[in-house]
Amino acid sequence: MATVVALVSQKGGVGKSTLSRALAREAAAGGLRVKVADLDTQQGTSVDWHRARLNAGIEPVVSVEAFATAAQALAIADGYDLLIIDGPARTSQATLEIAKSANLVVQPTGASLDDLRPAVREFHALAKAGIPADRLAFALNRIGTDAEEAEARAYLEEAGYSVLAGGLFERPAYRQAQNEGRSITETRFPKLNERADVLLQSLIDRVV
Numbered sequence: 001m002a003t004v005v006a007l008v009s010q011k012g013g014v015g016k017s018t019l020s021r022a023l024a025r026e027a028a029a030g031g032l033r034v035k036v037a038d039l040d041t042q043q044g045t046s047v048d049w050h051r052a053r054l055n056a057g058i059e060p061v062v063s064v065e066a067f068a069t070a071a072q073a074l075a076i077a078d079g080y081d082l083l084i085i086d087g088p089a090r091t092s093q094a095t096l097e098i099a100k101s102a103n104l105v106v107q108p109t110g111a112s113l114d115d116l117r118p119a120v121r122e123f124h125a126l127a128k129a130g131i132p133a134d135r136l137a138f139a140l141n142r143i144g145t146d147a148e149e150a151e152a153r154a155y156l157e158e159a160g161y162s163v164l165a166g167g168l169f170e171r172p173a174y175r176q177a178q179n180e181g182r183s184i185t186e187t188r189f190p191k192l193n194e195r196a197d198v199l200l201q202s203l204i205d206r207v208v
């Protein structure tokens with residue numbers, strides 16, 4: 001049975017696809033059979049990224065496929081060690097359906113209060129609906145400084161949730177890498193790759 005990691009958020013553009021791709025890349029490099037289920041059939045951003053990666057001949061090859069629902073993705077999960085659900089920015093109800101099927105639900109969030117407040121509300125809603133809090137984790141993205149990261153981390157932990165180690169700075173190089181079919185652990189800048197590695201390793205440690 002595959003381990004299922006779901007990337008969710010109500011807000012768009014917080015980094016769900018970014019982390020899905022990087023998790024897939026790291027898991028594949030570690031020898032796991034991994035599939036990214038791109039549930040945003042309208043945008044298909046991870047499907048596009050996969051095509052760019054194949055065209056550029058980047059190894060390891062990762063597998064990305066579009067699905068309309070989490071249930072459809074789960075139906076093919078048996079052939080994989082890890083199924084990564086790259087969720088669409090949606091209502092709590094759709095997110096709940098995805099969360100129910102996941103061993104770990106990761107919600108990326110920015111560090112401003114405007115980002116943190118709704119992010120916490122979203123996890124509260126999942127917890128209230130019966131998802132155990134130990135299956136929920138935040139990932140900090142688009143942070144500006146270490147101090148900002150520490151403050152956001154404290155806020156989220158105070159709310160009762162775990163936060164993955166590390167946090168991603170807002171950097172054009174992360175965008176650039178993904179434009180080229182690479183993951184945020186495959187940029188041209190070793191320091192940025194290391195930074196992303198810490199976050200991804202902490203995610204992998206939670207599920208393997």
Ligand SMILES: Nc1ncnc2c1ncn2[C@@H]1O[C@H](COP(=O)(O)OP(=O)(O)OP(=O)(O)O)[C@@H](O)[C@H]1O
Pocket residue numbers: 009011012013014015016017018019040045087088089141142143168169170171172173174175176178
């Ligand atoms: N730390 C970062 N620094 C710079 N750019 C980033 C960072 N994280 C994500 N991005 C960029 O921001 C955009 C949105 O990120 P991403 O697609 O991962 O978000 P998403 O949550 O999947 O969005 P959606 O809700 O639309 O599916 C992408 O162009 C991505 O390359």
Ligand SMILES: [Mg+2]
Pocket residue numbers: 016017018040045086087088
């Ligand atoms: Mg996305």
